[in-house]
Amino acid sequence: MVSAKQTFKRGAYLYRAGEHFQSIYAVRTGFFKTATLLDDGREQVTGFHMMGEIIGMDAISTDIHPCDAIALEDSEICEIHFSQLEQLSRDIPTLQRHLHRILSREIVRDHGIMLLLGSMKAEERLAAFLLNLSQRFAARGYSSSSFNLRMTREEIGSYLGLKLETVSRTFSKFQKDGLISVQNRSIELQDMVALKRVLGQQGCATGKNDRI
Amino acid sequence: MVSAKQTFKRGAYLYRAGEHFQSIYAVRTGFFKTATLLDDGREQVTGFHMMGEIIGMDAISTDIHPCDAIALEDSEICEIHFSQLEQLSRDIPTLQRHLHRILSREIVRDHGIMLLLGSMKAEERLAAFLLNLSQRFAARGYSSSSFNLRMTREEIGSYLGLKLETVSRTFSKFQKDGLISVQNRSIELQDMVALKRVLGQQGCATGKNDRI
DNA sequence: CATGAATATTGATCTAGATCAAATCGCACT
DNA sequence: AGTGCGATTTGATCTAGATCAATATTCATG
Numbered sequence A, B: 001m002v003s004a005k006q007t008f009k010r011g012a013y014l015y016r017a018g019e020h021f022q023s024i025y026a027v028r029t030g031f032f033k034t035a036t037l038l039d040d041g042r043e044q045v046t047g048f049h050m051m052g053e054i055i056g057m058d059a060i061s062t063d064i065h066p067c068d069a070i071a072l073e074d075s076e077i078c079e080i081h082f083s084q085l086e087q088l089s090r091d092i093p094t095l096q097r098h099l100h101r102i103l104s105r106e107i108v109r110d111h112g113i114m115l116l117l118g119s120m121k122a123e124e125r126l127a128a129f130l131l132n133l134s135q136r137f138a139a140r141g142y143s144s145s146s147f148n149l150r151m152t153r154e155e156i157g158s159y160l161g162l163k164l165e166t167v168s169r170t171f172s173k174f175q176k177d178g179l180i181s182v183q184n185r186s187i188e189l190q191d192m193v194a195l196k197r198v199l200g201q202q203g204c205a206t207g208k209n210d211r212i
Numbered sequence C: 001c002a003t004g005a006a007t008a009t010t011g012a013t014c015t016a017g018a019t020c021a022a023a024t025c026g027c028a029c030t
Numbered sequence D: 001a002g003t004g005c006g007a008t009t010t011g012a013t014c015t016a017g018a019t020c021a022a023t024a025t026t027c028a029t030g
Helices: A082-091 A093-119 A122-139 A153-160 A164-176 A192-200 B082-091 B093-119 B122-139 B153-160 B164-176 B192-200
Strands: A006-008 A013-015 A023-029 A031-037 A043-050 A068-071 A075-081 A146-148 A180-183 A186-189 B006-008 B013-015 B023-029 B031-037 B043-050 B068-071 B075-081 B146-148 B180-183 B186-189
Touching (some): A023 A082, A031 A075, A043 A153, A075 A082, A082 A093, A093 A122, A093 B093, A093 B153, A122 A146, A153 A164, A153 B093, B031 B075, B031 B153, B043 B122, B043 B153, B122 B153, B153 B164, B164 B180
Antiparallel strands (some): A006 A075, A013 A068, A023 A075, A031 A043, A146 A186, B006 B075, B013 B068
């Protein structure tokens, strides 16, 4: 069911929008983005995916991938043949339950982003984004306060519903205020409490910084 | 597995955020909204649900409902006991596949809203919203051009990431331009082609008007 | 190592939509 | 039918973030 690891160079497509669906993919190492190409040529980023996360579940409904998945750094993935997974999960209830939880978790994650896009302002969105990355790195045994962004300001902006200039300016402001230290793609969270306070300040989902 | 129909008066809760998860629900008649109550008391609407649609799938991942589900008019629902559904879907591959498609469709739907919230402007969002409702009514055998909104301007705004005044103003503008006719909750789409053109105009997901 | 193309920063200005405010309308309930 | 509250509309103003623009930095490539 799970095929051997495959490697993808930075910039390589794991799959493309429109391709037939056959498998979901587990990121083993590296970093991916998923994105939809809009008619006018711009792209909308729908997610960033790191080690241990599953991509491709949005294709189950139509058997066609609705978005592209692109490696943001050299990466390894495990292909999971979906009908074999379904077959197996018929015999192993625990696996079945696990699959359903993973599908549902994706829905919850998306609701969190809808919340962010629908009700937070720029600083809150960036703070939520950084804290979410931090927490995911921490869960994988990496530093929660110091990491490298794998994506451009434009990709962050697309994901958060902001323009790249706004992303850049907000990073600069956070740095000026001593919340973080940025130089290019390298980020250090210097005052996580204050970052959480940015999130929690006004008219938004407080305390729910695991929302993304 | 499927219990007898239950009825809910307008305003009644089908379930509340924080409650233990046991079942998903199929809307038989009527109209529901799902919403998360934010810490500051405001609510973020995450979806509107009509006849034939399934609610509650976001609770599978944690066994706790992350949002409220509230009837917007007198409604009937069918409760589907989820572990019984899982049990049954082990024996009936077609059912299993169907369940997976439904879960995945919810993910795709959410990605559509993320797209809308992240890259469309007010008029485009409203046009997408109206066309989506229209298409869902049509699919159920109701008029695609004339229907009643079950929700307030504020709820529409919360769903679309707009303030209620903006929703109202945009409806008025559409009416002035002859695209629709509104009086209170009753809507008539008078020029669907033009509405689609609003959607498809600038820097947004054109032609993908089934996106919501 | 040089060169050019992405990527990022920063400033100046503009605008869509938020906010504040005030009528008006419509519906539920006595 | 009257009453009162929530929902809606519309106007006036304000502002966060978009847009336009110029420069600086980083990185891939021959």
